[in-house]
Amino acid sequence: MLYLSRPLLVACLYLLLPLGQSRTFGYNNAFHYEDISNGNGNGEIYFNGIRLHVESPQHSVSATRGSSVTLPCHYRYEPELTAPRRTRVKWSWLPANTITTNEAFPVETEVMVAMGNRHRSYGSFKGRVRLRRSAPGDMSLVINELQLNDTGRYRCEVIDGLEDDSVTVELELRGVVFPYYSQKGRYHLNFFWAQQACLDQDATLATFEQLLTAWEEGLHWCNAGWLADGTVQYPITVPRHGCGGDNLSPGLRSYGPKHRLLHQYDAFCFSASIKGTVYYLNYQEKLNFTEAAYACARDGSQIAKVGQLYAAWKLKGLDRCDAGWLADGSVRYPITNARANCGPPQPGVRSFGFPAPHMKFGVYCYQ
Incomplete structure (x- = not known):
């Protein structure tokens, strides 16, 4: 029985060695941790009652495509410190289009890691993200040139030695x-x-x-x-x-x-919103599909896509009671103010489906 208890006894004695005689333990959370604890002479770790808090005044942020957005994140200590600490921040992202699986914890994608003046961004966010740092403790993430796929849940995690805390912010596009x-x-x-x-x-x-x-x-x-x-x-x-x-x-x-x-x-x-303009091309005659695409090109634009027409209708109030070709070969027209001879009494984008390409209609262009 004494023989069986020796490994446990040795392990306990090892952990109780004085701090100067102990070995460094490694922790893995995408960062290298340093031993910044205060010892009490028995190798016990404590932080003098200091607690790290990571917070956000907004848990959901809405923005427009192509614009810049700030996801707020702030950290503080309780009680407040008299001297700054060496902290790290990691922003990660769970896309809104994550496929449903049986996994209990979906895998997040790294967006940015920063410590002091050193930082690194990843993937499609490379070169588009930075930390705001407008005040002490401000680790808010600024994303430039918002893309359609940027929507989802963002996590701001602040690490101080063995202490860490995090908060999440949802990003939505209008x-x-x-x-x-x-x-x-x-x-x-x-x-x-x-x-x-x-x-x-x-x-x-x-x-x-x-x-x-x-x-x-x-x-x-x-x-x-x-x-x-x-x-x-x-x-x-x-x-x-x-x-x-x-x-x-x-x-x-x-x-x-x-x-x-x-x-x-x-x-x-x-x-989402578009940077360009969708317009109905005023042409002297109706066009088949090939002629419609060519007419937009001659006007210095391109034939509009369905998503662009919907965005122009919903977000910019495009209202036109004229059926026109779109890039997918469909024929549609946007109605903001419903009126007689323009379809149903509700606003919306009316559709003629996919007519034969030789049929004649107007055309919607995008510039």
């Missing part, structure tokens, strides 16, 4: 959700084709939160579509037969996660 389907008809897109279809129209697959906001603003669509998390859902504002049943309450109908390769549905895309 924009518009629109349903989209293939030229082949309804329910011809698996998840990956849906992703590409949205990207082709200057958009991304919408998140659940974006679709929920669109539903709250009145989006009603009785065809199921992919979302960024790999689920399939659709928004219903007026329950009726064939859309989940007329006995159900309004809301988002969900099919849950589906096989991303084998199952096919439509897509819900999200487009």
Whole structure:
């Protein structure tokens, strides 16, 4: 019995060695830790009752595509210190389009790591991010040239030796959700084709939160579509037969996660604000699809994409009762102020679907 207890006894004696005789232990949290503790002569670690707090006055920030945004993060000590400490900060990111998995803890992506005047940014954020540092303890992250895929949850983690604390901030982009389907008809897109279809129209697959906001603003669509998390859902504002049943309450109908390769549905895309301008080209005659694309090019622009038309309608108030070609071969027109002979009484983007390319319409250009 005494023999069996010796390893434990040796381990205890080792841990109780005086500080000057102990070895350095390594900790791994993407940083190298130094021993900055105060010893009491018995090798015990304590921080004199000082507590590190990391906080944010905003847990959700909304911005526009192409702009700059600041995600607030501040740290402080309780009680306050009389001299500055050597701290590190790590900003990480969980994209809003993270696919639903069975993992309990989704993997976050590093955005920036900084200590003192040294810092490093990663991936698509390289060269676009910096720390604000407007006051002592300010570790707010500034992101320039916001992109569609920048949405998601950002974590600000401050590390002081063995102490660390963190706070999260959600970043959302102001924009518009629109349903989209293939030229082949309804329910011809698996998840990956849906992703590409949205990207082709200057958009991304919408998140659940974006679709929920669109539903709250009145989006009603009785065809199921992919979302960024790999689920399939659709928004219903007026329950009726064939859309989940007329006995159900309004809301988002969900099919849950589906096989991303084998199952096919439509897509819900999200487009944010655009830097350029979408306009209806005043031309002396109607055009087929090839002529329409050429006419925009001659005007110093390009034929507009569906996401650009939706963004111009929703965010810039584009209102035009003239059907025009778009880059995907569809024909649509945006109505902000509903009126006679311009479709239904609600505002929206009207669609003629995908007419034969030889048919004649106007065209919407993007510059």
